Amino acid sequence: MMRKKFLYVTVFILIAAAVLGGMSLSARTADAGMAGTYNTKENVKIVQKKLKDLGYYKTAVDGIFGSGTTAAVKNFQKTKGLTADGVVGAKTIAALGVKLNAASASAGAGNLSNADLNLLAKAIHAEARGEPYTGQVAVGAVILNRVKSSKFPNTISGVIYQPYAFTAVADGQINLTPGDSAKKAAQDALNGWDPTNGCLYYYNPATATSKWIFGLTVTLKIGRHNFCLSD
Amino acid sequence: MKTKRMTYRSAVLFAALALAAALVAAAFIVKAADTQRALENAYQKSFYDLTANVGNIDVKLTKLMAAGSAETEKNVMDDICRQSHLAADNISQLPLKHEEMSETVRFLNQTGDYTHSLCKKLNAGQTLNDEDRQRIEDLRARCGAAGAELTRMAERLQGGWRISEHIDRDQAGRIGGGEFGDGFSDMQKQSVDYPKMIYDGPFSDALEKKTYKAVENAPEIPQEQAADKIRHILGGMGVTDVKFLGNANGDMNTHEFEVTADKGNYYVQMTVKGAFPVMIQSNRPVGASKIDAEEAIRLAEKFAFEKLDLRNMRGVWVNLFGGTACINLAPEIDGAAVYTELVKVKVALDDGQITGVEARAYVRGHVEGRKIPAAALTEGEALKKVSNKLDVSHIRKAIIPKDGGREVFAYEFWASYKDFDYIVYINAETGAEEDILRVIDKNQGNMII
Numbered sequence: 066m067m068r069k070k071f072l073y074v075t076v077f078i079l080i081a082a083a084v085l086g087g088m089s090l091s092a093r094t095a096d097a098g099m100a101g102t103y104n105t106k107e108n109v110k111i112v113q114k115k116l117k118d119l120g121y122y123k124t125a126v127d128g129i130f131g132s133g134t135t136a137a138v139k140n141f142q143k144t145k146g147l148t149a150d151g152v153v154g155a156k157t158i159a160a161l162g163v164k165l166n167a168a169s170a171s172a173g174a175g176n177l178s179n180a181d182l183n184l185l186a187k188a189i190h191a192e193a194r195g196e197p198y199t200g201q202v203a204v205g206a207v208i209l210n211r212v213k214s215s216k217f218p219n220t221i222s223g224v225i226y227q228p229y230a231f232t233a234v235a236d237g238q239i240n241l242t243p244g245d246s247a248k249k250a251a252q253d254a255l256n257g258w259d260p261t262n263g264c265l266y267y268y269n270p271a272t273a274t275s276k277w278i279f280g281l282t283v284t285l286k287i288g289r290h291n292f293c294l295s296d
Numbered sequence: 297m298k299t300k301r302m303t304y305r306s307a308v309l310f311a312a313l314a315l316a317a318a319l320v321a322a323a324f325i326v327k328a329a330d331t332q333r334a335l336e337n338a339y340q341k342s343f344y345d346l347t348a349n350v351g352n353i354d355v356k357l358t359k360l361m362a363a364g365s366a367e368t369e370k371n372v373m374d375d376i377c378r379q380s381h382l383a384a385d386n387i388s389q390l391p392l393k394h395e396e397m398s399e400t401v402r403f404l405n406q407t408g409d410y411t412h413s414l415c416k417k418l419n420a421g422q423t424l425n426d427e428d429r430q431r432i433e434d435l436r437a438r439c440g441a442a443g444a445e446l447t448r449m450a451e452r453l454q455g456g457w458r459i460s461e462h463i464d465r466d467q468a469g470r471i472g473g474g475e476f477g478d479g480f481s482d483m484q485k486q487s488v489d490y491p492k493m494i495y496d497g498p499f500s501d502a503l504e505k506k507t508y509k510a511v512e513n514a515p516e517i518p519q520e521q522a523a524d525k526i527r528h529i530l531g532g533m534g535v536t537d538v539k540f541l542g543n544a545n546g547d548m549n550t551h552e553f554e555v556t557a558d559k560g561n562y563y564v565q566m567t568v569k570g571a572f573p574v575m576i577q578s579n580r581p582v583g584a585s586k587i588d589a590e591e592a593i594r595l596a597e598k599f600a601f602e603k604l605d606l607r608n609m610r611g612v613w614v615n616l617f618g619g620t621a622c623i624n625l626a627p628e629i630d631g632a633a634v635y636t637e638l639v640k641v642k643v644a645l646d647d648g649q650i651t652g653v654e655a656r657a658y659v660r661g662h663v664e665g666r667k668i669p670a671a672a673l674t675e676g677e678a679l680k681k682v683s684n685k686l687d688v689s690h691i692r693k694a695i696i697p698k699d700g701g702r703e704v705f706a707y708e709f710w711a712s713y714k715d716f717d718y719i720v721y722i723n724a725e726t727g728a729e730e731d732i733l734r735v736i737d738k739n740q741g742n743m744i745i
Contacts (some may be wrong), residue, residue, distance in 0.1 A: 070303070072308055072309070075309065076309070076312040079312045079313060079316045080315060080316060080319070133519060152670060158468055176659065187375065197563075198577070199577055213400070213498065213501035215406055215409070216398040216399070216401050216402045216405075217388075217401065218401075219381065219383065223385060227389075228392070229391065229392075229393060229394075230394065238446050246579065248618075249579065251363070252618070256615065256622050256640060256654070257656070257657070258577060258640075258652065258654050259575075260563065261544075262544065262546050262547070262548055262550070263506070263544075271741070282542055284543075284546040284602040285545075286551065287544075295399070
C-alpha cells in the first residue's frame, strides 16, 4: 500500500517538475537590476544598505547587483505589493524611501556617447578579449571606420548588429560584461586611435571560413587578426 | 509476486520519466517556433520597408527632375535624403552577406548624402547645374532598376515563401547566401552603373583617395633609423628595447614596432617616408592621479615641442578618463588654431608619462609654412552673425575641417545659453554660420560633439 502511494507521489512530482520547467522556458523575465540612469555602483550600494537595514538583504554592501541583491529586491517588492521583477525603478525607489542620483550629469542630453562607448566596449570584448591591447583598439577602429564608410550601416549599433558581420555577436558573446581593457580600448578608438589606418575588415586566418575574405589584401597583422583595407 | 510488482513499478516510473521528457521537449519546441516566427516577421518587415522606400525614392527623384522652384526642390531632396538612409538601414537588417549588399548600401547612402549636399547648395543661394541634373537622372535610373528587382523578389513572398528558409548555413553554422542572398547579388550585378560621386559630403568618393601632405615628399627612412628616432621620442619613459615587427602597407606605409619599457609596453607606428610617429600606444596600468589637467596639458605641449619637433602646438581640448588625460593639440599660427593638423597626446596622471600619440590628422593635413589668410569680416562683424541668445565669452580665429576634406577659415566663439555651452564657427570670409558644437560637460572632462 505504502509502495503504491510512493509511486504515485513520485510520478506526480516528475510531471509537475516537467510542467513547471516548460512554463519557465516561456515565462518572460525582465533583466533584474537598476533601471536606466540609476545604474551606478553608488546607487546600488544605497539600495543594498537600505534593504539591509530593513532586513531583506543579508550579505555585503558591495555595489554589485547580483543574485543576492535581486532576491532581496524581489522580496521587498512582494511585501510592498509591487511587481516583483527585481528591477529597481521609480516605484521601488519611492517605496524604499531612498534618494538616488541619475548617472548622467548633463541635462537631458540622452548621453549618446556613453551608450555607444559601452556597446563598442562590449563588441571589442566579445571579439578580441584574448588579443593584445593594440589588437583590441584595432577592432574598435574597424567598427568606427565602417560607420564612416558608405558601404556599411551608419551607426555603431547598426555596424555591430549587422547580421553575420561579427561571429561573437551572432553567438551571444556580445552580452558578456566587458573588461577594463576593452573599455579603455573603446575609449581610445573613439578618441581617434586607429592602428589599422582605415581598415574595414579583419579576420582570424586560423578560424575564418569565408572564401571571400581570404581574397582581400592584408594591410597588417596584429595578434591573431589580419586587417584589410577594402574589397 | 515481487517480480511482477517491481516490473510494474519500473514501467510506471519509465512512463512518468518519458512523459516528463516529452513535456519539456514540447515546451522547447513551442518556444523555438515562436522565436522563429518573430524573426521571420522582422525580416519581412525590413524587406517590405526597403521595397517601399526604394520605390518612393524613385518617384521623388523623378519629381526632382521636374521641379520648377527651389522650394519644391528642397522639400523633395529632404524626403529623398531621409528615405535613402532609412532604406540603407532596412537592408542592413536583412540576413545577407556583406558582399551581397555592400554596393546597394553604398548606392543608398550616397543618394541620401548627395541630395543633402544639393540641398545645402540651394540653401546657400546657388542653383543646380547641368552636372547635378545629369547625376540626378543617373541615380534615378539605378534606383528604378533596383526597385524592379525588389518587386520581383516581393512577388515570391506572396506565396508563403519564407526568407529564413532560403538562407544557407555554411560549415561554421553561420547563415548567409542561399536563394535570398542570390537575389540581392543579382540585383547588384545587374545594376545600372552610376558615375563617381564627387561632392561635398561624408560618403563622397572623393574621400577614397587619401593624401598625406606632411610626408608626401619625404625620403624613405629604413626601420633601424626609425627605431633610433623612437628611442629619442620615448626617452625618459624607461625604454629597454625597440623591436621591429614588420611593415603595414595601406595607403600610408608604416614601420611597426613593439617597445618594451619599465611600466608597460608601447606599440609604435612610424611612417616609412620621413619616419614620423603617426601612432604611439601603451596600455600600462595607471595609478592614483597626482597631476591635474592643467599640468597634463603643459606636459603634452612640452612633449610635442621637445620630442616631436612641433614648435607651435597648443592644447585645444582635454578629455579625462581612467587616470589619463587625452589632450588635443593644434598648431597656433598668427593666433589661429589650426584644427586640421591635430595631434592627440595621452598623459598618465600618476607620473606625467606620455602613454599615447595619435597624429594621423597632422600627417594628412599639415601644410609647411602655412599662412593664415586675411579675414574678410572683422571680429565685430562676425559677432553679429552669432545668435543674440548666446552669451559669448571668448573669440579666436581657426582653420576647421569640413566634409569632403575641405578647410574653412573661421572665427571661433565660445558661448553659453541657459545651462548649455557652445562653440560657434562663423566663416571669416563669407560670414556664414559654419557649425555649432555643443559642449557636454561630463565628470570625466570636456568633450565636444
